[in-house]
Amino acid sequence: MTTSTMSYTSTNKGAAPIVSMHWFRKGLRLSDNPALSQSLDYLSSTSEKNNLNRFYAVYILDGDTYQLRNTSPLRAQFLCDALQDLDQNLQSLGSRLYVATGNPTEVLPQLWSQWNVTHVTCEADETGEPYATKRDSDVLQLAKHHDINFHAIPTETLFSMNTYMELVGNNTQKVPGTMSAFQSLIGVAQRKNSNNITLPVETPISTQFPKTQNHDEYKNEMNPPKVPTDLPWPRDISKDELNLIWNKSDCKNLTPLVKGGETAAFNQLTSTIGSNPAWVASFQKPKTSCTSIEKPSTTGLSPYLSLGCVSPRTVWYAVSDAIGSAPASTPKSKPPVSLHGQLLWREFNNLIAHTANRECPGSWEQMENNKYCREVPWSNDPELLQAWKEGRTGYPWIDACMVQLKTQGWIHHLGRHAVACFLTRGDLWQSWEEGAAHFESQLLDADYALNSFNWLWLSCSGFFYQYFRCYGPVSFQKKNDKSGQYIRKWLPQLKKLPDKYIYEPWKAPIAVQKASGVIIGKDYPKPIVDHAYVSKENMGKMSLAYDIHKEKLNAEKKSKKKKMISSKAAPSRKRVKK
């Protein structure tokens, strides 16, 4: 679905008053929100200010969206914090956030009728995520049926997917498949756009909201149509409503990396990017540390970008400003490793997801029929998978990462590499689809486009193919954190082990185990696989899978050639027939 088709203009031109609704889905922010600004612009577009004009900001809790379908309690809480913050920020401008629950195709028409809505805006979902695509197409049809202006605007990437597709002549075969090729493409996009990424739009101010609108009018209604009146958030949501098991007590012993919301996002932006220009200017992602214990060595902005609590353009320009104010002597890093580079990766991943789903709807999250994914005969061992999820592999570095994931909803990028490689091609030989589903449920920064991309990369199913480069579950982190401080934090049962054994506790003599208060095989598991053995075996399997892939490609090429030859020959046969 292209964005140009995601709008409908009402046939009723003389309608007054204007009742404008902004439907928040992602993009949970007031700043740099072109769709929200558009919604407010409708109100001021009438020739004279109409006292009957109304504005409604709505979020629909829908258990089938990517944001909620598979969420951990931590991630659900992050979303609720973001909604609460959004409501508070709207209230400070004289408005409020209405939160409904249910399927938008049922909820929206009810609200449109109840409020006499004339205009609807939302951010466009451009990844082609199946549920969002179907939902938006259904809602568009409903808007047409109700003769309501509907406008979905791309707001969550630096450039819209349409912009990129136009640059490659709308030919999916020409979409760059590597980051360097993508960087060339974005160079073209920037040149076409006067060498710049569009500046963030201004945050709405209170005078843009209807002054006479009374938002309390629905609070005391006996039977409001699925609009909860018990804001502020968070509130308990019944399991039936959301089809997810979420109890606030589930979050009790968990300590999320960051708190949700636009306000928190800007605090994070200021405290990282805004406060250390030299660090920003010289940032190199692969050189950031995955051993830090107190706070991340990176910006910690990814959860906010994934829900749209801050816009990528806002981050882009904050980085630009910081680089501009860095001392001239600071060595400047460049994409793909720089902070701008990180935003470009995000952009690239969105374009790839968009392309995969264009070629085969819904293929982006799976191995089958995914344009970018090689077929690898992964095995299916629920016990190995479960041990990985629960941090019971017997490799402390891997298990510590998995415990941090569950506790904080976040791990450093290189930790993600280590556990993803371990689950797939490195050690356990389990499908990346399973790993991606688990990451989706646990990560505060779970993102539809980025999650699959990274799993394809790490499992050597796509984009990265050097399968003989394999992360060791011991060696990789040992060189960064010799004394295993990171492990001691997340696996306290191992914290008394001597440095010598912290990465390989099964090698500790029983006397050392007893002295350290941990018996391997009882208090902490023995390794579930022998890395040295399985990693070599798996490389052989990858090599075989690649050979089969090559054969398949050759066969496809041959049949394509044959078809071309026969189609060229066809007209002459016709002539013969005549």
Add this chain to the structure above:
DNA sequence: TTGGGAGTTGTTCAA
């Protein structure tokens, strides 16, 4: 068409 170069983030061992 083809060959060389590049690819955000491997490991191990020797010098």
Add this chain to the structure above:
DNA sequence: GTTGAACAACTCCCA
């Protein structure tokens, strides 16, 4: 502690 080569050799892009 640091650096570089060997390991065995991937694919994609572009000139």
